[in-house]
Amino acid sequence: MAHLEDVAVFVAVVERASFAGAASRLRLPPTTVSRRVRQLEDRLGTRLLNRTTRSLSLTEAGAAYFESCRAGLALIADADAGVRGLQAEPSGTIRVSAPIDFAAGLFGDLIAEFVGQNPKVKIELQLTDERLDLLRTRIDVAIRTGELPASSLVAKKLGTGRRVWCASPGYLAARGTPERPGDLADHDCIVRGDSTEGVIWTFTNGKSVETVPVKARICANVMSFCVVAAVAGLGIAQMPEGLARPEIAAGRLVTILDKYADDRGGIYLMFPSNRHASAAVKAFVTHVERWVHTFAR
Secondary structure, three states: OHHHHHHHHHHHHHHHOOHHHHHHHHOOOHHHHHHHHHHHHHHHOOOOEEEOOOOEEEOHHHHHHHHHHHHHHHHHHHHHHHHHOHHHOOOEEEEEEEOHHHHHHHHHHHHHHHHHHOOOEEEEEEEOOOOOOOOOOOOOEEEEEEOOOOOOOEEEEEEEEEEEEEEOHHHHHHHOOOOOHHHHHHOEEEEEOOOOOOOEEEEEEOOEEEEEEOEEEEEEOOHHHHHHHHHOOOOEEEEEHHHHHHHHHOOOOEEEOHHHOEEEEEEEEEEOOOOOOOHHHHHHHHHHHHHHHHOOO
């Protein structure tokens, strides 16, 4: 029993990235936390953590041991919860990672509805275009777009990331509607990026690929602003179809150059394969699957 308690303390130290954080979480004195980790290392005959005055990192042996211990503790916790009947209703905290552009669409409503339906669940949302290491950052579920590199993560495809070109009816009435990519030379464009200089858009129609330099009047590093700018009549923008769909339905945007709309890869739900999913995570995955038809086709 003492050995299992030492293991739980070690896992808490790694998850909180500090002895002090683990002590606070476990409500133990920091000296006790440090002593228990040393006891565990002495019992195993190997160092699990590299310690300095400013940082804490896992050794190679510690990293392997941590993953096995965390999975084992999760199974024990699930077994306890099953006996007590706690898994009948989703509860606990779910850590979710999603791209900024995805979250700027319908994701806020999705989260609001899910939390409303599951009052015992808390959401910790990480909005970033960086592809976080799910194990290192303790992410339960990640939503990712585009092509996926090979990994040990479970990936469930939800749809495709189709991109369309849009402008407001007022802008098109004043400036005309482009019939082909080359017509964009006479138009203002809104781009996602960090500069209005040297912008080139690529158009694909079957096997035909055409690149066109465009006049970027406005650029932004968040696609949701590009959508707002297009609705305001400031130019033509390329955007995810999911972000465009509500504006199109409301008549605030119109698609153009439809035959050049392209697929930028898939939209996926991803989660670690070595983690037993809680009732809350399973409920969240199911909820996202029901919602995704409003974002992608």
